[in-house]
Amino acid sequence: MTATSAPAPAAAPAPAPARRPRRRVDWGKYFTWAVIVWLLSPIAFMIVFSFNDIKGRHNVTWQGFTLHWYADALAYPDLTRALVNSLLIALLTMVFAGLLGGLLGLALGRYTFRGQGATNLVMFSAISAPEVVMGAGLLSMFLTMNIATGFWTIVVSHVMFSVSFVAITVRARVLALDPSLEEAARDLGASAWTTFRLVTLPMLTPALMAGGLIAFVLSIDDYIITTFVSGNTSTFPLWIWGTTRVGTPPQVNVMGTLIFAVGVLLAVVNAVMARRRA
Amino acid sequence: MESMTEPTTAAGAAEAPSPPPDVPAIALEGVAKTYRSGREEVHAVSRIDLEIAQGEFFSLLGPSGCGKTTTMRMIAGFEDPTEGTVRLKGADVTRTAPDRRDVNMVFQSYALFPHMTVFDNIAFGLRRKGTPSDEIRRRVGEMLELVELSGRERTKPGRMSGGQQQRVALARALVNRPSALLLDEPLGALDLKLRQAMQMELKRIQRDVGITFVYVTHDQGEALTMSDRIAVMNKGSVEQLGDPRQIYERPASRFVAGFIGTSNLLSGGVTDASGGLVTFPVGESGAVCATAAAAVGDTVEVTVRPEKIALHTARPDGAGARSRVPGTVREVVYLGASTHYTVALEGGGADGAGAGPELTVFTQNAAGTGDGPGRGDRVWLEWSPEHSYVLPA
Numbered sequence: 260m261t262a263t264s265a266p267a268p269a270a271a272p273a274p275a276p277a278r279r280p281r282r283r284v285d286w287g288k289y290f291t292w293a294v295i296v297w298l299l300s301p302i303a304f305m306i307v308f309s310f311n312d313i314k315g316r317h318n319v320t321w322q323g324f325t326l327h328w329y330a331d332a333l334a335y336p337d338l339t340r341a342l343v344n345s346l347l348i349a350l351l352t353m354v355f356a357g358l359l360g361g362l363l364g365l366a367l368g369r370y371t372f373r374g375q376g377a378t379n380l381v382m383f384s385a386i387s388a389p390e391v392v393m394g395a396g397l398l399s400m401f402l403t404m405n406i407a408t409g410f411w412t413i414v415v416s417h418v419m420f421s422v423s424f425v426a427i428t429v430r431a432r433v434l435a436l437d438p439s440l441e442e443a444a445r446d447l448g449a450s451a452w453t454t455f456r457l458v459t460l461p462m463l464t465p466a467l468m469a470g471g472l473i474a475f476v477l478s479i480d481d482y483i484i485t486t487f488v489s490g491n492t493s494t495f496p497l498w499i500w501g502t503t504r505v506g507t508p509p510q511v512n513v514m515g516t517l518i519f520a521v522g523v524l525l526a527v528v529n530a531v532m533a534r535r536r537a
Numbered sequence: 538m539e540s541m542t543e544p545t546t547a548a549g550a551a552e553a554p555s556p557p558p559d560v561p562a563i564a565l566e567g568v569a570k571t572y573r574s575g576r577e578e579v580h581a582v583s584r585i586d587l588e589i590a591q592g593e594f595f596s597l598l599g600p601s602g603c604g605k606t607t608t609m610r611m612i613a614g615f616e617d618p619t620e621g622t623v624r625l626k627g628a629d630v631t632r633t634a635p636d637r638r639d640v641n642m643v644f645q646s647y648a649l650f651p652h653m654t655v656f657d658n659i660a661f662g663l664r665r666k667g668t669p670s671d672e673i674r675r676r677v678g679e680m681l682e683l684v685e686l687s688g689r690e691r692t693k694p695g696r697m698s699g700g701q702q703q704r705v706a707l708a709r710a711l712v713n714r715p716s717a718l719l720l721d722e723p724l725g726a727l728d729l730k731l732r733q734a735m736q737m738e739l740k741r742i743q744r745d746v747g748i749t750f751v752y753v754t755h756d757q758g759e760a761l762t763m764s765d766r767i768a769v770m771n772k773g774s775v776e777q778l779g780d781p782r783q784i785y786e787r788p789a790s791r792f793v794a795g796f797i798g799t800s801n802l803l804s805g806g807v808t809d810a811s812g813g814l815v816t817f818p819v820g821e822s823g824a825v826c827a828t829a830a831a832a833v834g835d836t837v838e839v840t841v842r843p844e845k846i847a848l849h850t851a852r853p854d855g856a857g858a859r860s861r862v863p864g865t866v867r868e869v870v871y872l873g874a875s876t877h878y879t880v881a882l883e884g885g886g887a888d889g890a891g892a893g894p895e896l897t898v899f900t901q902n903a904a905g906t907g908d909g910p911g912r913g914d915r916v917w918l919e920w921s922p923e924h925s926y927v928l929p930a
Contacts (some may be wrong), residue, residue: 442615443648445635447713448665457661461652 302519309512316506328509332517335510338498342514344410345479345495352417352478357471359418360425361463364470367426368433382423393420394487401488408490416488417478424477425470432466468529479518560627561588562717562749563612563640568621570607581607583773584621589717589751589766591626594743596752596760599770600796605753608770609719612751614638626716636665641710642719645726647702649694655681655705656690662713680708683742700731707742717749724759736762757797761785769793786842791928794840801846801896803925804838807831814858814922819894820883823862827925838928843897845924848878849917850910859921866914867895875899876909880916 308318312325333339367378385393397416401408440462444454482496489497499511570582582604589595597605610616611623614635623631630638641662649658659677668676681687684704694702703723710718720739724732740763743750754760760767761781769777769784769792777789788794794802803825805817815829815837827839841860847853853861868879878898896918900909910916 437646437648439644439646439648440650442635443642443644443650443709444661445615446613446640446642447662447709448636449661450636453665458650 305512306516306519309509309516311509311512313509316508318507318509318512328513332510332513335508337493338495338508338510338514341493341498342495344492348410348413348417348494349475349479351414352421353471353475355414355418356421356425356474357467360422360470360474361429361467363422363426364429364431364466365433365459365463368430368436382426385420385423386427390420390481390483394484397484398487408488409492412488412490413485413492413494416484417474417481420481420484421474421477424473425467428470428473429463429466432463436462465533472525560591561624562591562593562626563587563589563751564622564624564627565608565612566622566624568608568611568618568623570604570611570616571619580773582611582618585775587768587775587778589749591716591749592747594740594750594752594763594765596754596764596767597770598754598757598760598767598796599776600755603770604773605755605770606721609642609721609751609753612717613640613642613719639716640719641713641715642721643703643706643710643723645722647694647706647723649702649705649709651693651695653693654690655686655692655694655697658694658705659709659712661709666713676712677708680712683711683745684708699727700735703727703735704738707739711742711746711748714746715748717751720750720752722754723752724754724756732759739763761797769796771796787926788840789929791838791840794926794928799843799897801841801843801894802838802928803841803894803896804836807833807835807837809833816858819862823882825860825862825925826858826922827860827927828922829927831927839925840928841896841920841924841926843877843899845920846896846898847919848880848898848900848909849919850914852917853919857921859919860925861917861919862896863915863917864896866910866912866916869909869912871902873902875901878909878916880918882918 308321309328310324310326311318311321312323312327314322363378363382366372367375394416397412397419398408401412406412436459440458441454444458445451449457480496482500485494485497493501495514499507502508502511565585565587567584567586568582569580569584572579572581585604585608587608597608599605607616611618612625614630614633614637618631621631622629625639650661653661656677659680660673663673663676677690678687681690684707686701686704686708689697689701694705697705703726706723723739724735727735736759739750743763752760752763761784764781766778766780767784768775771792777784777793779787779789784793785797788797788800791800791802794800803819805819805825807815807817809816810831810833813828813830814826815831815835816824816826817837818824825839827837829837831837852863853859862882864880864882866878867881868877870877876899878900880896880898882894882896898918
């Protein structure tokens with residue numbers, strides 16, 4: 260990394276590279292940057308407007324820089340409660356969907372059983388079904404069964420629609436695993452359970468983490484299904500939607516920015532750990 | 538290596554009452570495996586009887602799909618035999634789970650645990666048995682020394698070359714001092730040079746530790762090089778069982794003759810039989826002599842190994858009962874130390890014309906020998922009757 264200051268003994272009398280004829284334009288490079296800008300600009304706006312020193316109710320025009328909203332992030336108790344709800348629901352969804360989806364993916368990838376095709380079909384339809392349809396269906400189901408909607412019906416619904424994503428991720432991983440790894444463990448004296456604990460589970464961990472993360476992300480920003488099954492419970496997206504007509508306070512941008520920062524941090528940690536595992 | 542062999546025998550005596558040496562390490566009694574594939578029954582292995590002695594290097598050799606891997610997996614416990622009994626040191630283990638059998642396996646893909654270091658991979662089996670940690674450290678160290686990988690304890694298998702991974706897999710199995718080691722085409726993924734080096738290495742290790750090796754391979758050269766005995770398998774049964782020399786020089790069937798090395802097959806109706814020697818014609822002017830107890834009129838089939846055949850550019854002088862057949866050189870492959878010729882014999886048809894069978898001939902390129910015959914040249918092949926090995930009818 261000292262390439263700039265260190266003398267380069269190997270490339271002694273370097274011929275001047277200036278006379279290269281007609282460099283071709285690297286369109287791929289510009290295209291890549293265009294895509295990155297396009298993907299990141301909404302997030303950039305969210306972050307920039309969390310520092311907007313607004314006077315009225317509407318956070319839509321830039322009026323100057325302030326850190327005021329960060330100091331005052333918890334000014335709306337309803338918003339804070341909604342965010343806490345969302346985080347709790349997302350965590351529970353991640354755990355339950357991870358557990359169920361992991362087992363489902365393992366079974367689908369490892370064994371051949373009666374009803375396997377049907378299971379795959381159901382999983383795919385859960386992914387492809389329009390959310391409005393699922394939300395309406397879930398609501399009428401809860402009403403018919405006399406279950407009061409609220410926090411737990413949101414969790415159940417979120418697990419229901421995100422479990423397939425985990426299962427598909429894990430199944431792909433299981434199919435890529437060398438089956439002789441588990442046989443080798445058995446051969447070396449490990450029982451079926453020990454083999455699962457020491458060999459299968461560690462090998463599935465990256466897929467479980469990825470699947471769990473997908474479930475978390477799907478849950479924390481779900482609006483459509485949640486509106487149907489939320490009852491009196493409010494979540495972060497529901498609260499924001501409720502404020503759009505009267506003006507969304509900059510605290511929303513603050514919290515969005517913080518969530519984004521945590522997400523980036525987790526991604527970096529994951530990348531570092533993956534590099535260390537290899 | 539003294540330190541290696543000593544604890545092996547000591548532990549063997551401590552773990553089980555040492556069985557008398559004549560009890561085979563592995564015995565298969567009428568073992569069969571049948572798969573159901575839809576309505577069809579597939580006989581992967583049909584009623585095999587085998588006894589593998591303690592300390593033997595035993596190879597199961599055959600083309601893919603011959604049942605050799607299934608046989609090995611039944612010994613390891615990964616497949617349940619449909620019929621028959623599997624015995625390890627005399628004890629019936631037919632229904633015993635793989636983790637309770639005193640054999641270890643080296644997998645074709647090595648199956649090293651990628652999330653564990655080399656040390657943890659090798660220690661895996663010992664930890665399952667609850668071996669004290671200082672003994673684990675000592676024995677893993679010994680194993681790494683044996684496979685010449687000392688100092689690589691903390692490496693992950695993914696960062697090693699194929700040959701090194703192969704040796705870790707070997708160490709992981711051997712460290713448990715199993716009563717037999719099962720190797721499933723362990724050198725298949727290595728390049729030729731490394732494979733040849735590892736063959737020698739495996740043989741040395743096997744001699745050092747004195748453990749029974751059962752080696753599955755489709756490579757006849759590998760089997761001949763390393764084995765004490767070989768079982769040649771075809772279509773689920775054992776075609777021939779014997780030491781490498783027997784298998785190579787006295788193949789029990791057409792299949793074995795063809796599978797082991799290059800087989801030159803010739804057949805014909807006996808026209809002359811006297812004093813244990815039979816003669817049958819090949820084409821118009823050729824004749825094959827063989828030692829066989831056949832009568833005039835019988836059809837015999839012989840195989841002759843390519844290196845036993847002499848190549849002449851003119852008809853050899855006719856003294857003695859030797860096989861002499863004329864032909865045309867079809868292909869010359871120069872291989873440095875030797876040259877391989879493919880010679881088409883004449884007289885496949887009844888009138889002596891048309892293409893006859895092809896024979897392969899290996900000649901050594903010794904000092905002083907000039908250029909041999911080229912493509913299209915007429916040659917005579919000659920060999921003595923004891924090299925015409927008559928295949929059992």
